[in-house]
Amino acid sequence: AAGVIQSPRHLIKEKRETATLKCYPIPRHDTVYWYQQGPGQDPQFLISFYEKMQSDKGSIPDRFSAQQFSDYHSELNMSSLELGDSALYFCASRPLGRGGEQFFGPGTRLTVL
Amino acid sequence: GNSVTQMEGPVTLSEEAFLTINCTYTATGYPSLFWYVQYPGEGLQLLLKATKADDKGSNKGFEATYRKETTSFHLEKGSVQVSDSAVYFCALYGGATNKLIFGTGTLLAVQP
Numbered sequence: 001a002a003g004v005i006q007s008p009r010h011l012i013k014e015k016r017e018t019a020t021l022k023c024y025p026i027p028r029h030d031t032v033y034w035y036q037q038g039p040g041q042d043p044q045f046l047i048s049f050y051e052k053m054q055s056d057k058g059s060i061p062d063r064f065s066a067q068q069f070s071d072y073h074s075e076l077n078m079s080s081l082e083l084g085d086s087a088l089y090f091c092a093s094r095p096l097g098r099g100g101e102q103f104f105g106p107g108t109r110l111t112v113l
Numbered sequence: 114g115n116s117v118t119q120m121e122g123p124v125t126l127s128e129e130a131f132l133t134i135n136c137t138y139t140a141t142g143y144p145s146l147f148w149y150v151q152y153p154g155e156g157l158q159l160l161l162k163a164t165k166a167d168d169k170g171s172n173k174g175f176e177a178t179y180r181k182e183t184t185s186f187h188l189e190k191g192s193v194q195v196s197d198s199a200v201y202f203c204a205l206y207g208g209a210t211n212k213l214i215f216g217t218g219t220l221l222a223v224q225p
Binding site: 048 | 149217218
């Protein structure tokens with residue numbers, strides 16, 4: 001069965017650089033979520049999109065932005081990277097009407113040096 | 114606001130031991146409750162869910178019952194295996210929010 005695809009799986013950046021993370025949701029899932037997970041922490045909700053429109057916003061820094069494209073893939077853009085941005089970034093997608101039943105991708109591990 | 118509290122880990126058990134990981138929640142309305150599992154180096158996977166009071170979710174030998182009177186959703190398994198070693202997250206969705214709220218996670222280590 002198709003799963004959520006994220007790329008790249010690993011990314012190393014310097015401080016003040018920019019990064020773009022990509023997410024390809026499961027086909028026919030209508031909602032995409034982005035989460036940030038620091039070491040030993042629970043995932044923190046960043047932002048979500050429903051049918052390509054931003055639907056909710058969590059603790060996403062102003063330096064970050066995201067969008068969902070016509071083919072339903074989503075990108076998380078991160079600028080002026082800081083050491084504290086080093087984390088696992090997960091994308092999840094959700095089938096129509098399935099509430100909290102989200103399908104997570106394998107994550108992108110971002111390391112900021 | 115909505116929140117989830119789960120027992121701190123790590124929980125270390127021998128194979129075939131009984132497992133309980135406690136989870137309680139605070140929420141307005143009637144949320145759905147979930148247990149997600151995260152194996153090392155992987156993303157979260159839905160383990161089980163319950164959408165209303167007294168529902169029991171079950172999967173792979175794990176069970177949890179939605180107890181509204183005690184606002185709890187404790188995870189149990191009768192006989193754990195080494196392959197169950199992972200981090201387990203309790204989560205809620207709904208009520209006054211349309212996003213998943215996670216607990217802090219509990220690391221389970223099962224020794225042979």
